Amino acid sequence: MLAHQRAPLFTAYDERHDTMTDRTHHRATDPGGEALRELAHRITGSLFTPDDEHFAAEAAGFNLLSTHRPALIVAAASATDVQAAVAFAAEHGLAVGVMATGHQPFPAEDGFLLVTTRAMRSVRIDVDRSVARVAAGATWAEVVKPAQAVGLAPINGSSPTVGVVGFTLGGGHSPFLGRSLGWAADHVVSIEVVTADGELRRVTAASDPDLFWALRGGRSNFGVVTELEIELFPLTSFYGGGIYFAAEDVEAVLRTFPEVVRDAPDDFTCSVALMNVPPIPEVPELFRGRFLAHLRVVGLGSDEETEKLIAPFRAIGPGLLDSVGRHPYGAFAAVHADPAHAAPYEERSALLSDLPSEAVDRLVAGARREAGGPITVLELRQLGGALARTPEGAAPIAAREAGFSVWGATIGPPEVIEAGYAALATVLAELAPWSTGLLFANFTDRKAGAASVFSREELERLRWLKRQHDPGNLFRVHNHNIAPR
Incomplete structure (x- = not known):
């Protein structure tokens, strides 16, 4: 795994990334081949340099748009490996980054020590x-x-x-x-x-x-x-699933959403994703190339209670596909049906304090405008309930103040992502009057x-x-x- 070093392997941290005047760091130094051999000897995992055949694969995460260029990768197999990596970085003035699956987009970085933890799976x-x-x-x-x-x-x-x-x-x-x-x-x-x-x-x-x-x-x-x-x-089961509605029902789904969630109990969760499904063979023919609304429902109460709550959605008409029913909890992934394979994508989001009729009007207008456009998915998610409470010793989470989140993503080649990113900015700008001004840490773009x-x-x-x-x-x-x- 340890390839011959090519100078300069390590570079000093680029201060153009720093927007805070009091940020401090030590200048990186080239540790030389002997130091790298010693580090390789101290770890049970793998050590990769840019010359290694598998370096790029180890540096890549689920989001293929995040193209990090570390100076060194420690693929840790244990906590002891992580200790060795951190001590090495501190000694040689290298910044440390860590990645497990790499779903969230962060700015591309150069010349740091990346600790990957994907081998630590117990x-x-x-x-x-x-x-x-x-x-x-x-x-x-x-x-x-x-x-x-x-x-x-x-x-x-x-x-x-x-x-x-x-x-x-x-x-x-x-x-x-x-x-x-x-x-x-x-x-x-x-x-x-x-x-x-x-x-x-x-x-x-x-x-x-x-x-x-x-x-x-x-x-x-x-x-x-x-x-x-x-x-x-x-908990071993839930009542829920997804209903896919055709383009002609999207407006009705969006207008029904706030009515359903307004007084919903805490054991019920609902979200709506507007989807421009790409016309590719991997997509089922029923959805291929279509604009859809995907209603996602989870009820922890009885089947009857959940059905009563979603009755207004059912009144819109039969969906293209309806998977709502009693499911084992182990089938949780089928509700949102998130992508399972790595891809390049960019995302943007906002937290909304409320969802009044005017905000829904703007969402509807945005949905009409973006149908068939570059945005792959735009999700409106219900928060509130226990998410709005602040228990003793609560973690620092800005989303406690929000009643809803709006999140969107665009998947595809660079020109599509760029267009989708701009389109998402337009949609979110129209919802600015109800924004809390902060973002949920797990749902941010790479510039946040x-x-x-x-x-x-x-x-x-x-x-x-x-x-x-x-x-x-x-x-x-x-x-x-x-x-x-």
Whole structure:
């Protein structure tokens, strides 16, 4: 794995990326081949340099638009490997980035040390405590399956391929358990993390409440998380699924949505995705090349209660495809039917405090305008319920103040993505009167910074804590970077 070094292998951090005048770092130094051989000897995982055949594949994530160019990759197989990588980076003045699945877009970076955790996949279920111990590279599919084997469920997202750590420490909105139980970050029991000094720490609300708070929102700004303990809950099935409506019913679906969710109980969640389905062979013929509305429904109450809630949608008419029914929780991925294969895409989002009739009018107008356009998907998601509550020791999550989220993405070649990104900007600008002014950390574009995802008070506290735990801003890439105060 370790190729011959070609100078200059390591480059100093480019300060044009830095928008904060008090951001600090050490200038990178070329450690030489001997130092690299020593690092390779210290780890049980793999070490890649840019000359290695598999370097590009290891650097690539699910979002193929994020083309990072690290100087060195440590494919960690254990927490000890992560410690070695962080110590090496600190010694040689390299920034550290971390990636598990790489779903979220972040700006392309050069000349840093990338720690990939996809080889760290262990999941252990503690039935007596109703918790799961999840290693840094595990995905939701790898947690849900063993949890369901003992009748338990995590606060997971819609996609089985998304990494648990990034999802949870970015807040973690579950379209299944979110409205009834709250944000995934509020249900973390403990965090195992390698901090900037190379130490491996187990952090809890009791052992270090400040760092525990900061990690549940600040993610890799404060270290490389190697393992989480998360709460699990007794649940083995749900009543829900998806209904696909044809283009002529899109307006009716959008106008029905606020009526259905306005007084809905916390055990019911609903979202609508407007989709420009590409005309490609991989797509079922029923949907290929069409403009659709995909209604996503999850009810944790009885079948009858959920059917009563969605009756106004059924009154619109039969959908093209209807999968709503009683399903085992292990079938969660079928509700949103998120893409399963890596692709280049860009996304944008907004948090809305309310969804009055005027906002719906603007969404309808936008849907008419963008039908057949470059936006691949535009989702309106219901929040509220337990997601709006602030429990004791709550994680820093800006989306608590929002009643709805609007998220869109464009998948395709560069010219399509560019057009879709601009079209999304237009749609979101029309909803600006109801925007909270902040973003949900898991749903941001690559240009968003820390000031976009934290309140002013939260960011100030995070910057003070960053000064204590990472004063040199070692962990400054592949995240919404928080500069030390």
